[in-house]
Amino acid sequence: MIMSRIEAPRSEDTAATGNLLDLLLGGLPAEAVLTDPDVTASYAHDMASFCPAGSPAVVVLPRTVEQVQHVMRTATALRVPVVPQGARTGLSGAANASDGCIVLSLTRMDRILEINPVDRIAVVEPGVVNAALSRAVGEHGLYYPPDPSSWEMCTIGGNIGTASGGLCCVKYGVTAEYVLGLDVVLADGRLMSTGRRTAKGVAGYDLTRLFVGSEGSLGIVVRAVLGLRPKPPEQLVLAAEFASAAAACDAVCRIMEGGHVPSLLELMDRTTVKAVNAMAQMGLPESTEALLLAAFDTTAPAADLAAVGALCEAAGATQVVPADDVAESELLLQARRLSLTALEAVKGVTMIDDVCVPRSRLAEMLEGVDRIAGKYRLTIGVVAHAGDGNTHPTVCFDPADPDESRRARESFDEIMALGLELGGTITGEHGVGVLKKEWLAREIGPVGMEMQRAVKQAFDPLNILNPGKLF
Amino acid sequence: MIMSRIEAPRSEDTAATGNLLDLLLGGLPAEAVLTDPDVTASYAHDMASFCPAGSPAVVVLPRTVEQVQHVMRTATALRVPVVPQGARTGLSGAANASDGCIVLSLTRMDRILEINPVDRIAVVEPGVVNAALSRAVGEHGLYYPPDPSSWEMCTIGGNIGTASGGLCCVKYGVTAEYVLGLDVVLADGRLMSTGRRTAKGVAGYDLTRLFVGSEGSLGIVVRAVLGLRPKPPEQLVLAAEFASAAAACDAVCRIMEGGHVPSLLELMDRTTVKAVNAMAQMGLPESTEALLLAAFDTTAPAADLAAVGALCEAAGATQVVPADDVAESELLLQARRLSLTALEAVKGVTMIDDVCVPRSRLAEMLEGVDRIAGKYRLTIGVVAHAGDGNTHPTVCFDPADPDESRRARESFDEIMALGLELGGTITGEHGVGVLKKEWLAREIGPVGMEMQRAVKQAFDPLNILNPGKLF
Numbered sequence: 011m012i013m014s015r016i017e018a019p020r021s022e023d024t025a026a027t028g029n030l031l032d033l034l035l036g037g038l039p040a041e042a043v044l045t046d047p048d049v050t051a052s053y054a055h056d057m058a059s060f061c062p063a064g065s066p067a068v069v070v071l072p073r074t075v076e077q078v079q080h081v082m083r084t085a086t087a088l089r090v091p092v093v094p095q096g097a098r099t100g101l102s103g104a105a106n107a108s109d110g111c112i113v114l115s116l117t118r119m120d121r122i123l124e125i126n127p128v129d130r131i132a133v134v135e136p137g138v139v140n141a142a143l144s145r146a147v148g149e150h151g152l153y154y155p156p157d158p159s160s161w162e163m164c165t166i167g168g169n170i171g172t173a174s175g176g177l178c179c180v181k182y183g184v185t186a187e188y189v190l191g192l193d194v195v196l197a198d199g200r201l202m203s204t205g206r207r208t209a210k211g212v213a214g215y216d217l218t219r220l221f222v223g224s225e226g227s228l229g230i231v232v233r234a235v236l237g238l239r240p241k242p243p244e245q246l247v248l249a250a251e252f253a254s255a256a257a258a259c260d261a262v263c264r265i266m267e268g269g270h271v272p273s274l275l276e277l278m279d280r281t282t283v284k285a286v287n288a289m290a291q292m293g294l295p296e297s298t299e300a301l302l303l304a305a306f307d308t309t310a311p312a313a314d315l316a317a318v319g320a321l322c323e324a325a326g327a328t329q330v331v332p333a334d335d336v337a338e339s340e341l342l343l344q345a346r347r348l349s350l351t352a353l354e355a356v357k358g359v360t361m362i363d364d365v366c367v368p369r370s371r372l373a374e375m376l377e378g379v380d381r382i383a384g385k386y387r388l389t390i391g392v393v394a395h396a397g398d399g400n401t402h403p404t405v406c407f408d409p410a411d412p413d414e415s416r417r418a419r420e421s422f423d424e425i426m427a428l429g430l431e432l433g434g435t436i437t438g439e440h441g442v443g444v445l446k447k448e449w450l451a452r453e454i455g456p457v458g459m460e461m462q463r464a465v466k467q468a469f470d471p472l473n474i475l476n477p478g479k480l481f
Numbered sequence: 482m483i484m485s486r487i488e489a490p491r492s493e494d495t496a497a498t499g500n501l502l503d504l505l506l507g508g509l510p511a512e513a514v515l516t517d518p519d520v521t522a523s524y525a526h527d528m529a530s531f532c533p534a535g536s537p538a539v540v541v542l543p544r545t546v547e548q549v550q551h552v553m554r555t556a557t558a559l560r561v562p563v564v565p566q567g568a569r570t571g572l573s574g575a576a577n578a579s580d581g582c583i584v585l586s587l588t589r590m591d592r593i594l595e596i597n598p599v600d601r602i603a604v605v606e607p608g609v610v611n612a613a614l615s616r617a618v619g620e621h622g623l624y625y626p627p628d629p630s631s632w633e634m635c636t637i638g639g640n641i642g643t644a645s646g647g648l649c650c651v652k653y654g655v656t657a658e659y660v661l662g663l664d665v666v667l668a669d670g671r672l673m674s675t676g677r678r679t680a681k682g683v684a685g686y687d688l689t690r691l692f693v694g695s696e697g698s699l700g701i702v703v704r705a706v707l708g709l710r711p712k713p714p715e716q717l718v719l720a721a722e723f724a725s726a727a728a729a730c731d732a733v734c735r736i737m738e739g740g741h742v743p744s745l746l747e748l749m750d751r752t753t754v755k756a757v758n759a760m761a762q763m764g765l766p767e768s769t770e771a772l773l774l775a776a777f778d779t780t781a782p783a784a785d786l787a788a789v790g791a792l793c794e795a796a797g798a799t800q801v802v803p804a805d806d807v808a809e810s811e812l813l814l815q816a817r818r819l820s821l822t823a824l825e826a827v828k829g830v831t832m833i834d835d836v837c838v839p840r841s842r843l844a845e846m847l848e849g850v851d852r853i854a855g856k857y858r859l860t861i862g863v864v865a866h867a868g869d870g871n872t873h874p875t876v877c878f879d880p881a882d883p884d885e886s887r888r889a890r891e892s893f894d895e896i897m898a899l900g901l902e903l904g905g906t907i908t909g910e911h912g913v914g915v916l917k918k919e920w921l922a923r924e925i926g927p928v929g930m931e932m933q934r935a936v937k938q939a940f941d942p943l944n945i946l947n948p949g950k951l952f
Contacts, residue, residue, distance in 0.1 A: 126839075126841065127737075127738045128734045128737055128738045128839075128840060128841040129737075129839045129840055129841050129870075130737065131839075151740055172683070173683040173687075175681055179680070179681060180680070183658075184681055184683075186687065186690075187654075187658065196928070196932075200928050201928065202926075202928040202929050202932060203925070203926065203929065204925075204929065206837075206905075206906050207839055207904055208837040208838060208839055208869070208870055208871075208904075208905050208906055208909065209650070209651070209837065209840065209868070209869035209870055209871070209909075210646055210650060210655055210837050210866075210869050210870075210871050210906075210909040210910055211837055211906035211908070211909055212643070212644040212655075212694045212906075212908050212909065212910060212911075212912055212913075213906050213907055213908050213913060213917075213921055213924050213925060214694075214913065214921055214924075214925055214929070214933050214951065215691055215694070215695055215699075215933050215936050215937075216644075216657065216690050216691060216693065216694060217929070217932060217933070217936070219657075219687050219690035219691070220686055220687060220690070220691060220936075222687065223683045223685075223686070223687055224686055228686075240740030240741070240742060241740065263599045266598075266599055266601065267598045267599045269622055269711030269712065270711070271711060308780075309779075309780070309781065310780065366677075366679040366680065366681050366682055367679060368597075368599075368600045368602075368678055368679055369599060369600055369680065370597065370599040370600050395681075397680075398679070398680035398681050399600075399679055399680055399681075400679075400680070400681050433678055433679075434677075434679055435677050435679055435681075435682040435683075435684050436684055437682070437683050437684050438679065438680075438681040438682055438683065439681055439683060440683075441683050442683075442684060442685065446684075450684055450685055453684050453685075454674070454675075454684060454685055455673075455674065457667070457671050457672065457673040458673055458674065458675065458685070458688070461667075461673060461688060461939070461940065462685050462686055462688070464939035464940070465686050465688070465691075465936065465939055466686075467939070468932070468935035468936055468938070468939045469932065469935070480685065
């Protein structure tokens, strides 16, 4: 599977490719059209493991809406598949090239067009980097919450395509909740505006939301109106250690049932704590079976931490450490920030699952992952956005060992099956892409699949927009 | 226009109607099938003015999902249009019957199936009344925010169909943000599940959101998973009087730009204040050109009110009255609650517009409505969810006066044109229905309309689901 290629309409024929390039150059400057195979190969895939990728015929880097329209008109005329890309930090292969495709990189459309503190909106091009937007709005006392781990690299267009989440979702929700309106270039090159720049609006079907998480398969987002919030106070963090994962999950349930609204509620299991210890000597007790991190960005965070600390103790926490200030809070978050790097160091490569379950089933999920790790003789560390029930079981394996690679893939799949059994979803925030497309049907069933395909057909009747992804 | 009928596929022929009833009775108990014309006439329309309505062939009141499926299978077999209805409190004619249709009332499917305080969700049937759900979740310390004015009557299914808003949206958002997953009976009677019961989830296109606000034109919602929040503290209210609408709007901008998050931010213009005074002798100064109400449900609301009060004074408020407690807050809200009734009393009938503009353009909107009222020699009072820029210019007219009725309709349309000019939308929360369907194309343009129709076609190829609405 690793070596296989995405099946898709192809235009391998040299003459056809020559024709494609000629047509593209009719509406794009030469420097925006890359054909050197060494260069185009670097655009072949995102950061997912186990996902096939093909060789693009060409990579285009438009700077204007008109140039994107030209690319799509050309693609439609020649029936060439188009794979839209942001920073390629995705974890599901949704940005992987297919053979003979046009890779449409939106990274050069990176202007912040407007920041409006009264209307609390920003208007941006798709290539704006998440962190750049966050900093720019921060200067106006505003806050763009969605914060995927890759926020220093990933683009808003990519965030919209994959409906990204992050650490703050437990309080502030996901990307979808901040996308108010879009300009989209359709498969045939026409430009469509959806949504609004107002706080509310219900005129017609919500096509804006349909594009969020559509992985570039319905159209090319060329401009977005994003909702913003007032910047909250800096958050204060509490760390709590538990002698069992079940006790930590019990604490999560008590916190949420108790009506608390943490700005972050993260869980690391034993395997992750050990990996972080091994890498960074952070002094976490080796006896820790689970570490819970809770934060509050309220006006009186110390009181919130005290209340949540008491709930952790009631659930059996062996130690509760509330930070006194922002600097100490940052220290406590270090372990969480290092988790994925530390797990990667275990075997060289990881495969990060993204199963989200109702938070009342979190303990069963962690117990099940532990069982699966044993069954497949693998190291699987779990980092979870616990407040959302969104787990990232991270399978550590040596890609040079075929048997271990096979077991890694099988355990990865079994974790998804477990998530579905517990009333969850195969993907909380990473998307379907190539990695999970066989699983989508298992989650949403035949009628759902048929309607998903009908929507795809309505927007992209020639199936040239990121074919082979999602379905 | 008032007297015209909705054009739609018909089955007027008596034999055909007999056949329809026979088939319906094959899967529904007799008491769930109403055919007495006096009774069915009472299901002909919702609460919108100026909207044509036809005579239903039959009204059905299913109690189960299977019964809804039977109705839709029958409708598909006979090509009979189906008009889904909740409590018919809508304000755009979206629930109006068409001649010969099946009115599908979901009011008897009114069970709350689950309330889960750990997962913070409720699972409900569509006929549950908004207030009944609010009270039931309140007993668990939870909060279902969407609060349309009709909340004591309107149903969750209707709220989903129209994507309802309310007073709390400025802080808590609209219905769409609380719908996590749906069970939907499709046009052909098949059952589809969309979405999730988890906090996050991005598996496939977001079909859930597509149904929210679709006015029953894509499928019949038979079950909804709704997100809940912890119950906030009771809100404390401040009232501020201004010598001009522009000054009140300036205060709104200062409050939002200042990073405040009120739980309510409502504005009443001079005309509304006078109407309320005339009805209820509330002692509001007749010199008041605009009244602003702000509320906070934070842990320290008095401090928030003080800060917002200072901003109102800086914007030129002539009087600022912060409530000391919940009882006083309720008194201050009375004037707002009476607004629409008071405006109705002016001439007997009102037509309530629903234009939402960027809040930075609110002053221009109010000024424009005042100009339009003068031009058409009409009383038009504006009540606004000012924090959202969502205005309800309310045209008062005597329906027995044809010239005044014509001027009312024209002013209503001119207000929408003004909203679009200011970068707004023709409907912030009431929907398109019949009332605004000619306006939808003006807002979203020809490409948008084509894609809206393509989505409709994908879900309802025979055009039997609420035909003649939206488009």
